[in-house]
Amino acid sequence: MKLDVIPIHVANQPPGEPGLSGNAPPLLREVVEQVRRLIESGEPSAIDLSALPLTPADLDWLQEKLGAGEIAVTLQASGESTLNETACPGVWWVTHRNEQGAVNSQFIEVAFVPELVKAHPQDVALGLETLEFMIADRQGDAD
Amino acid sequence: MKLDVIPIHVANQPPGEPGLSGNAPPLLREVVEQVRRLIESGEPSAIDLSALPLTPADLDWLQEKLGAGEIAVTLQASGESTLNETACPGVWWVTHRNEQGAVNSQFIEVAFVPELVKAHPQDVALGLETLEFMIADRQGDAD
Secondary structure, three states, X not given: OOHXXXXXXXXXXXXXXXXXXXXXXXXXXXXXXXXHHHHHHOOOEEEEHHHOOOOHHHHHHHHHHHOOOOEEEEEEOOOEEEEEEOOOOOEEEEEEEOOOOOEEEEEEEEOOOOHHHOOOHHHHHHHHHHHHHHHHHHHHHHO | OOHHHOOOOOOOOOOOOOOOOOOHHHHHHHHHHHHHHXXXXXXXXXXXXXXXXXXXXXXXXXXXXXXXXXXXXXXXXXXXXXXXXXXXXXXXXXXXXXXXXXXXXXXXXXXXXXXXXXXXXXXXXXXHHHHHXXXXXXXXXXX
């Protein structure tokens, strides 16, 4: 049997980068499509990286290609979440950790603002009530 | 002259809190008005704390009253800016520092999302071009 007839699956992977599955480049093309959709229609989207067959090397490769941006968000809520802008504005690398600091899930979110950063109107209304109560309380003190 | 006719300006300040100018409580009431406006009309606003006669004790008092929220944003752009959610959702404490780390200005921003966190459409479009170029380049390699 000649070696050149063995059906080798050549993944879409540059030579010399061990650990890559070949799944990262198509994902990057998907991100490009999502950014285009964001610009054209304002529609945000997200890719659940935890749900895809990606190796640690794939994730490193994606992070390196997307680069690092200027904005980093941390959210403390039963574990820390980080939402880091990449060098491509509108593309955010989102990591959710549990209370022990282990990664629960990772997403690439394509949006003008990550959903979790937005204050929700009902929460703002509740906060307003608290503030109003605090002020009424102070005015009572001053009387 | 009797002491009780000396016109003493009694600042709106609780007893026993030294360093307070009396300017912080009216500011807190202004924040309440701004939050109400945000809920009613969606209109964001900001108070430039650097432009007001506030003492360090006033700023501490305001920060303590507003409390700390779950979200902290840092932005690196010729000096670090921090945009921290307060315990009142929609109210953000914004501090801009210069490259040496000194505070340049401070704001209370009332908004669902602080303006600086939003990716701007023209920047997203530029980022898309860079991504598309990167992918085209990779496909050239693979051919």
